[in-house]
Amino acid sequence: MSQISEIKENLTVTNIGRGMIRREDPRLLTGQGKFIDDLPFSDFYEAAILRSPHAHARVVSIDTERALKLSGVIAIYTAADLEPIMKDLPPKVSHPKLNYQIRLPMVKEYANYVGEPIAVVVAENRYIAEDAVDLIEIEYETLPAVASTHAALRKGGPKVHIGSESNVAVHIIQKAGDPEAALKTAPHVIRETFKITRGGGHSIEGRGVAARFDPITQQLTVWDNTQAPHYVRQMLATIYGMTEDEIRLIAPQDIGGGFGPKAQFYGEEVVIPWIVMQMKHPVKWVEDRWENFISATMERSQTHRVEVGFDEDGHLLVLKDVFEHDQGAYCVGLQVPTITMSTLPGPYVIPNIHSELISCYTNIVPTSSLRGAGRPQAVTVMERMMDRIAEHLGMEPAEIRRRNLIQPDQFPYAVGLLFRDGSPLTYDSGNYPALLEGAVDRIDIVKFRRDQAEARSQGRFLGLGLSMYVEGTGIGPYEGARVRLTNSGKILVTLAASPQGQGYETVYAQVAADAIGVDIDLVEVRHGDTSSIPYGQGTFASRVTATAGPAVWEASELLKSDLLAVAASLLKCDVSSLALSGNSVFIESEPERRVLLYDIALVSNVGRHGMSVPRDLPIAIERTAYFKPVQAVYSSGISAVIVEVDPETGKIEILKSLLGHDCGNVLNPMIVEGQILGGHAHGIGNAIYEEARYSEDGQPQAVSYLDYALPTAIEVPTPELFHVFSPSPLNPLGVKGAGEGGTIPVPGAVANAVEDALRPFGSRICELPLTPERVLRAIYDHD
Amino acid sequence: MAVDESRADPVEDKSWISVTINGSKQDYLVEQRLSLADFIRNQVGLKGTHLGCEHGSCGACTVIIDDRAVRSCLMFAVQSDGSSIETVEGLAIDGVLSPLQESFQANHALQCGFCTSGFLMSLVARLREGPIDTESEAREALSGNICRCTGYSGMVAAILEQSNSIQGIKENS
Incomplete structure (x- = not known):
């Protein structure tokens, strides 16, 4: 399936583009992985956290006396004991108009969601720590809670934060063209309201933090299974008043899934290392599943009121979308709703756009990025409306899309809005008609319509749904890589970003080996340790391939020129006569005249103590590069699903699922496919199964996998995949992100397919996930 | 009758168990409330068995006990007395993957x-x-x-x- 366009002239690519099996796998398959809770922290105390049982309450008093008497309890900390670090945890992405509410590491007076940390117990082990949590006595004054954006916007209703005047976090409008005028003059205007509910990331490994302070070196070492080690180090340095060099942040070699929630910054990450410095004893805290349900950030809850105007031929004239976004109790970041705003127009030419965000605080655990990050919602809304336009005009859904797609010769294409990275929303490259026609050809729509009609005559209800998207990936500000010739003559690649299953140790060995020309077996990749590379951003927003990838490539090219220069000096020849392959540099016309990488390391790295080297001989063969993208690069794709809906039970069966995907050049097709397949499962979950329900008073109703339905192998079909390759012109590898594309279009496609299946009933699908209850209501409970 | 919890000592009760783990039989003194998963991970030191949910739903902690796949988070270590336990560490032989x-x-x-x-x-x-x-x-x-x-x-x-x-x-x- 792989097709790599020429990355650079005169470059022989031997590893990039191959679906190499992963170097990570043998240790993971044999139980030798190094996940945070698997590290030998045997002398560490263990922490457990008392969390608010109320969605909104004032903490009147905390009595820890009985808990402290329990044998094995070492200490208990509350906000009162942690005054020096009771500092604001600022949002990742903010806005000048944000009605900002301070988020502290722990509850000081008001608990604003169920799960907010109130006290930390440190004990000899987790069992005792949890016992002690139960013995802490807290008096609460409960307060009215706000558990939806609808409740948040109710006039005269309770406030999420005591003393605030409004529950609106931010109100932003972005416009392109003249949407108001276009709505007045459009021949057809249709409207709908769509609701998407909350869901979680559900990495099977929870969050975890452990720390040790060395009083001799004054160094604080923190192990944190974060997606963004340098970001956490910077936050800690700022809050603790330390320099970044005094804190070594290590993201363990293996992290059990990320999906967004582990890219955020939490109070626990501030409190645990600080306690370690106070106690002068190492401590670890590893989240259990219940904590993950109530305290890890979530996503997705939005309510959209959308209008589209179009002409008789189905050409889009105007899109107006006003949506409420559930920010949760605090603004951890505005990236999700701002991404929603800019994802709405998708692959279509829309001359007039009005995108309006009303983000609301609620007394629920904060929302933040989660695989797809605001895009599944936007795509669901837009793609549902494309189907409605088709229905309105009596047209095939594929045809309405065909008539509105941005064409391959229109790139770079300026949408007229701003993207989440602050740059204009300008698509760099793509081939959206190839995605659509690729899907249409594989589905055979004409045949499907015949099958559908025949099935209906037999009382069976089949439906087809299409859904297309454009996804900004590879965002800034930069990502770094350090490439070194080790003294033993090997190549060590150090990444700032750390993986959570994406196979960096394999993929970036492929990139470095090709850039340098060495045998890939000589290349080793390490990651996730801030002491090994000074700056970095992290793994989130499908950004690493398109930022760390070019950084590895550039650092490797620089390293190669050093290797050649040393070899030229040693062989007394011109650099241009040299070639590099395997483990040596040689004169191309006389291959027997060669130097080993090991020899180069001896001369340039090890050196001879006190002896001079020639002036032009490169020494200390190590190169670091930071790649700074000018803007996001835009991946794209299409999902097509065929479903059968049982009108008796409301059960949806996916008969076929197809995904077309374009992330430019593909470094390792096996890993890219894995990302798409995993994302697809997440999209199926969002479409049909996963729902983090809350009661009206803000109590979570799904806090275990008995009441939150994560899809298993039974629910997730294997989709058919096809690829379109539109290399990005904005980075030297021509790559774009692939981590979220499998998720983004699927909920919209499933919703479209279900409405198509239920057309004989006049059903309107306006709310996800499509649980049997919602499907049955759509069939039987409408006007 | 009210129990004085402040005097409760949850670690006072321990029992000896004899288990065969990946073919090697040994006796262990375990707390009675210790889960089998925590026993395997922290006392035996085989960290390849992972805990994903601790309520028997995700299956990450599955081990084989006397030929049956079992969720080790839902069992106490003492319940495994006399049994033969297989973990992921026992699958590859001399570093060769199965x-x-x-x-x-x-x-x-x-x-x-x-x-x-x-x-x-x-x-x-x-x-x-x-x-x-x-x-x-x-x-x-x-x-x-x-x-x-x-x-x-x-x-x-x-x-x-x-x-x-x-x-x-x-x-x-």
């Missing part, structure tokens, strides 16, 4: 790898009962465990490949 482990790697059946041990142990137990010949049987065998990374397709392929090769060996022998 055919099922090899199929997992070849089919990209794992990404983060956190849930992988549990899947492998569930499947090893299932494959001892008989071959898995169809995709639906493979999905059934996988359905007691949760993976968030892979979407299961690689695992389905790995199982079928593995089962076919066992069949092939049987037919050729």
